[in-house]
Amino acid sequence: MPSSFLALTSFKDKYSTSPSSFQVSSGREVMENSVSLQESSLAPSNGTLGNSSLSPSIVTDHMCASALPHVQHSHNPAFISQSSRDLASLLPLDASFSQSTASLIHTQGNKDVSWSLDRLQMFLDLPENTPAPNQLVESSTSVLASEDHNKKTNWQEWADDLINVVDPDWSKILDNTNVLNPRVEMYQLPKPSGDISKQQPQFHQNQLVPHGEFSSHAYPSSTAPPTKPRMRWTPELHEAFLEAVNQLGGSERATPKGILKLMNVEGLTIYHVKSHLQKYRTARYMPETSEGTSEKRITSIEEMKSIDLKTSIGITEALRLQVEVQKQLHEQLEIQRNLQLRIEEQGRYLQMMFEKQKKVEDEKGGAPSSASDDLLAPLPGSKHPPCNNGKSDSEALEQDHSRTGIGPGNAGTNEDKSSSGVSTKQKMPETESTVHDESGFSVSKRARTEK
Amino acid sequence: MKFGKRLKQQIEESLPAWRDKFLSYKELKKLVRLISSAESCVEYGKADVEAEFVHLLNNEIDKFNVFFMEQEEDFIIRHKELQQRIKRVIETWGPNGTKPSEAEYKDEMAKIRKDIVNFHGEMVLLVNYSNINYTGLAKILKKYDKRTGGLLRLPFIQKVLQQPFFITDLVSKLVKECENTIDEVFPVEQEDEEEIVKEQREAITVAGKGIFRNTVAALLSMQEIRRGSSTYGHFSLPPMDLPDSDLIHSFQLNSPIPIV
Numbered sequence: 001m002p003s004s005f006l007a008l009t010s011f012k013d014k015y016s017t018s019p020s021s022f023q024v025s026s027g028r029e030v031m032e033n034s035v036s037l038q039e040s041s042l043a044p045s046n047g048t049l050g051n052s053s054l055s056p057s058i059v060t061d062h063m064c065a066s067a068l069p070h071v072q073h074s075h076n077p078a079f080i081s082q083s084s085r086d087l088a089s090l091l092p093l094d095a096s097f098s099q100s101t102a103s104l105i106h107t108q109g110n111k112d113v114s115w116s117l118d119r120l121q122m123f124l125d126l127p128e129n130t131p132a133p134n135q136l137v138e139s140s141t142s143v144l145a146s147e148d149h150n151k152k153t154n155w156q157e158w159a160d161d162l163i164n165v166v167d168p169d170w171s172k173i174l175d176n177t178n179v180l181n182p183r184v185e186m187y188q189l190p191k192p193s194g195d196i197s198k199q200q201p202q203f204h205q206n207q208l209v210p211h212g213e214f215s216s217h218a219y220p221s222s223t224a225p226p227t228k229p230r231m232r233w234t235p236e237l238h239e240a241f242l243e244a245v246n247q248l249g250g251s252e253r254a255t256p257k258g259i260l261k262l263m264n265v266e267g268l269t270i271y272h273v274k275s276h277l278q279k280y281r282t283a284r285y286m287p288e289t290s291e292g293t294s295e296k297r298i299t300s301i302e303e304m305k306s307i308d309l310k311t312s313i314g315i316t317e318a319l320r321l322q323v324e325v326q327k328q329l330h331e332q333l334e335i336q337r338n339l340q341l342r343i344e345e346q347g348r349y350l351q352m353m354f355e356k357q358k359k360v361e362d363e364k365g366g367a368p369s370s371a372s373d374d375l376l377a378p379l380p381g382s383k384h385p386p387c388n389n390g391k392s393d394s395e396a397l398e399q400d401h402s403r404t405g406i407g408p409g410n411a412g413t414n415e416d417k418s419s420s421g422v423s424t425k426q427k428m429p430e431t432e433s434t435v436h437d438e439s440g441f442s443v444s445k446r447a448r449t450e451k
Numbered sequence: 452m453k454f455g456k457r458l459k460q461q462i463e464e465s466l467p468a469w470r471d472k473f474l475s476y477k478e479l480k481k482l483v484r485l486i487s488s489a490e491s492c493v494e495y496g497k498a499d500v501e502a503e504f505v506h507l508l509n510n511e512i513d514k515f516n517v518f519f520m521e522q523e524e525d526f527i528i529r530h531k532e533l534q535q536r537i538k539r540v541i542e543t544w545g546p547n548g549t550k551p552s553e554a555e556y557k558d559e560m561a562k563i564r565k566d567i568v569n570f571h572g573e574m575v576l577l578v579n580y581s582n583i584n585y586t587g588l589a590k591i592l593k594k595y596d597k598r599t600g601g602l603l604r605l606p607f608i609q610k611v612l613q614q615p616f617f618i619t620d621l622v623s624k625l626v627k628e629c630e631n632t633i634d635e636v637f638p639v640e641q642e643d644e645e646e647i648v649k650e651q652r653e654a655i656t657v658a659g660k661g662i663f664r665n666t667v668a669a670l671l672s673m674q675e676i677r678r679g680s681s682t683y684g685h686f687s688l689p690p691m692d693l694p695d696s697d698l699i700h701s702f703q704l705n706s707p708i709p710i711v
Binding site for chain 1: 568571638
């Protein structure tokens with residue numbers, strides 16, 4: 001029993017990280033909801049399965065349960081079906097299965113499990129909020145990581161120790177748990193206090209916009225706007241911090257509480273201020289050269305490096321050279337980053353084009369049910385009911401090599417479509433030998449239909 | 452494998468405190484390999500490996516985010532402090548200062564120059580950190596999709612693009628500001644100096660570890676990675692166009708001196 005519980009909670013942990021980290025369709029959130037409910041009901045029953053009303057429907061059919069409308073046929077290793085398989089596989093834990101998964105997940109460390117255990121208790125109290133329970137674990141874990149990291153950083157500096165592993169100290173974790181629990185409302189959220197959830201992507205995007213303040217931007221595709229305990233400092237925020245510190249008489253005299261009050265930034269907590277103050281004090285009283293482990297190492301080593309370089313061409317020149325190289329690296333990195341962004345943008349664009357086109361095709365010749373499906377769902381992989389050989393467009397793109405004659409999306413009832421599927425496959429090697437699948441496919445497909 | 456080796460090299464050459472913060476590329480690759488073999492296994496099936504893979508990816512991303520934001524916060528503080536320090540030095544020992552002293556001024560300025568250049572380097576290395584981890588993620592996702600016929604790559608990469616560790620705008624801004632400060636703090640380069648410098652740039656040995664060595668290594672590594680791939684596709688980066696590549700290549704990187 002304990003082992004299966006362990007596996008369950010760890011699985012929950014896993015599950016919570018995977019789908020919540022992706023853009024979710026509303027349907028999936030329903031699933032999440034049901035999972036979290038189920039898990040909360042599991043906690044008191046100590047790991048016995050089958051307590052919740054959901055289990056029968058999910059357990060029976062591994063893949064295409066009626067309760068999971070977005071699950072696709074098992075042959076399609078779609079991204080969606082994977083997470084729904086996660087869901088499904090959460091439940092029918094037979095002994096061997098759980099053993100193997102337990103050992104697999106063990107690498108995660110005790111930390112996560114302890115979090116899960118704590119969090120499960122909280123789930124009972126929380127209202128029915130979708131991403132909240134699932135992401136709480138993740139958020140708390142990362143907060144813990146950051147908190148520990150903060151403490152560790154200071155010890156490093158003083159002890160010249162290079163340990164960077166977060167300490168899976170249970171007592172510390174549990175203490176922090178209690179401390180973190182009440183930290184509910186970091187950001188202005190329309191939902192009630194039970195909604196501690198975190199989704200990294202949106203929050204940080206929002207974070208940049210209001211210059212260090214916390215915003216209440218809702219994440220478009222999830223029902224509950226997430227809270228992100230991990231905070232990102234900005235120069236403006238730091239300026240406000242400095243002002244507060246100076247008003248309170250300097251870094252030695254100022255207290256975190258006082259600073260927090262003076263700064264008066266919504267969502268800022270005393271923990272943020274505390275850790276920031278620590279960093280600040282270190283930076284002030286240990287000037288640049290001996291600051292931080294990395295720098296400490298550098299100092300002694302710079303001397304070694306400098307000997308050859310600097311005796312021959314003088315220190316200033318050596319430094320100039322160093323700056324040159326660094327500037328170049330930075331420039332190249334920026335160029336590379338822009339390229340990467342553009343590449344992905346283009347990929348997205350092509351994807352969208354293909355989807356649109358597919359929609360047109362479906363409307364032209366597809367069965368009414370599938371056409372309406374296309375119209376409804378915006379995301380790839382979430383469209384088709386299981387009766388279809390349910391491939392989304394993007395899957396079709398990728399898998400067309402390996403599949404034989406399955407047209408994009410609908411089972412090729414339409415002669416036109418199935419032939420187009422086949423001929424496009426034939427075309428693909430011709431069109432672009434170097435260019436990757438997706439674009440090649442969509443390009444040739446577009447060409448075909450335009451003819 | 453090429454990337455894996457490059458990554459390993461970069462990790463070895465990176466600042467010690469950073470070494471375990473990089474992408475666990477090897478581990479992820481193991482999982483990808485495991486997936487194909489897991490197909491046949493009944494108990495421990497493909498779904499589990501996939502789940503583990505995604506789980507690991509998410510953990511890695513968390514790791515990057517936490518580390519990156521820590522460093523970023525540090526940089527913000529240090530950046531400000533450096534500026535204060537420069538101001539103080541000028542105001543105290545500078546020609547118009549409260550206790551003007553050329554010797555002290557020179558001394559302090561030399562220290563500041565060294566510090567600021569290293570600080571600049573460290574920030575650039577953080578941007579590099581972000582980039583190389585992103586590249587690794589993109590590569591492993593591509594491998595995954597190829598192996599499994601899955602479609603993890605596209606949506607996952609979209610998500611990665613929004614992660615804090617990838618959004619390096621602030622650090623880049625600090626780097627640029629730092630460069631401005633450097634221009635102010637360094638004396639204007641004189642004519643004869645330039646010539647001497649050009650002569651001596653030809654064979655410079657960069658010994659030991661340090662920010663400088665790291666940046667050189669990072670640049671060279673980047674160039675290698677982008678040299679041209681066997682699986683060049685629509686999502687691949689073109690080969691790098693490094694203007695001063697002979698300069699960079701003239702730096703001979705010695706074998707790392709083991710840190711005692």
